[in-house]
Amino acid sequence: MDLGIKGRKAIVCAASKGLGYGCAAELADAGVDLVINARSDDILHEAAENLRTKGVDVVAVAGDITTADVQAAVVEAAGTPDILVNNAGGPPPGLWSDWGREDFIKALDANMLTPIMLMKACLPGMMDRGWGRVVNITSQSVKSPIPVLGLSNSARAGLTGFVAGTSRQVAPYGVTINNLLPGIHATDRADGLDGGVARQQGITIEQVREQRYATIPARRYGTKEEFGAACAFLCSRYAGFIVGQNILLDGGSVNSTL
Numbered sequence: 001m002d003l004g005i006k007g008r009k010a011i012v013c014a015a016s017k018g019l020g021y022g023c024a025a026e027l028a029d030a031g032v033d034l035v036i037n038a039r040s041d042d043i044l045h046e047a048a049e050n051l052r053t054k055g056v057d058v059v060a061v062a063g064d065i066t067t068a069d070v071q072a073a074v075v076e077a078a079g080t081p082d083i084l085v086n087n088a089g090g091p092p093p094g095l096w097s098d099w100g101r102e103d104f105i106k107a108l109d110a111n112m113l114t115p116i117m118l119m120k121a122c123l124p125g126m127m128d129r130g131w132g133r134v135v136n137i138t139s140q141s142v143k144s145p146i147p148v149l150g151l152s153n154s155a156r157a158g159l160t161g162f163v164a165g166t167s168r169q170v171a172p173y174g175v176t177i178n179n180l181l182p183g184i185h186a187t188d189r190a191d192g193l194d195g196g197v198a199r200q201q202g203i204t205i206e207q208v209r210e211q212r213y214a215t216i217p218a219r220r221y222g223t224k225e226e227f228g229a230a231c232a233f234l235c236s237r238y239a240g241f242i243v244g245q246n247i248l249l250d251g252g253s254v255n256s257t258l
């Protein structure tokens, strides 16, 4: 399907691996030129090389996206971005009683304030040009809290509130903002969390996965390709009437009617 965005320019944050890379790859398949970012220079450049084979321009900006310098660098590299995909690493697991102020500040920086700052940088230009797409990668924890991911539950709820209001303010200018809420997807992040459970329970990582598959109606983890395709659709010319939504990609895990 031609998504009608060939030649558009996108910033995809935290995109050398996992869900961010999945989004970058599907946008590249739709003919979108990319600025991608991640901290590890070598893995990021390898990802950029792979994406260039799809025939699009790819600029790689290495660095921590939670810093103001790197945020400014990705925006500058894009020039006039039409599409912004916000993403960053997720906070570590733990217990509500473990975390102090600094832990919350770090989580808020990565999973709430960084996407907000990047939106503030990109939205005015998109509104002037009368077209824009923002997709924030958040989490199913926004709809159904995950007890060991309290930092994520908190920070992403703040971003969700910002998007709910702001998306309605920019929609008159042809700019949409939506959130994609991943359930469990097969990425390094999921491996890391499963590895922690395996160590804690004294079982293998395969056994942890079998236990988790049993809790997902689709009986498997999602893939970064499926996730990226949903992101690319939200960035497409056909998604202009989807405004301020929180779309779960979770294989049916969150058990709710609406």
Ligand code: NAP
Pocket (backbone or CB within 6 Å): 013, 014, 015, 016, 017, 018, 019, 020, 037, 038, 039, 040, 041, 043, 063, 064, 065, 066, 087, 088, 089, 090, 091, 110, 137, 138, 139, 140, 182, 183, 184, 185, 186, 187, 188, 189, 190
């Ligand atoms: P992943 O496989 O671990 O990939 C994370 C990507 O982000 C890598 O490219 C990593 O590269 C980059 N990154 C991390 N922190 C960064 C930073 N501060 N600045 C720039 N780049 C950064 O993770 P994922 O599974 O794709 O998860 C992406 C997001 O979705 C996370 O916030 C995660 O919590 C959330 N999520 C994931 C799942 C899941 O099941 N996978 C479910 C719900 C929510 P470098 O390390 O080189 O920087």
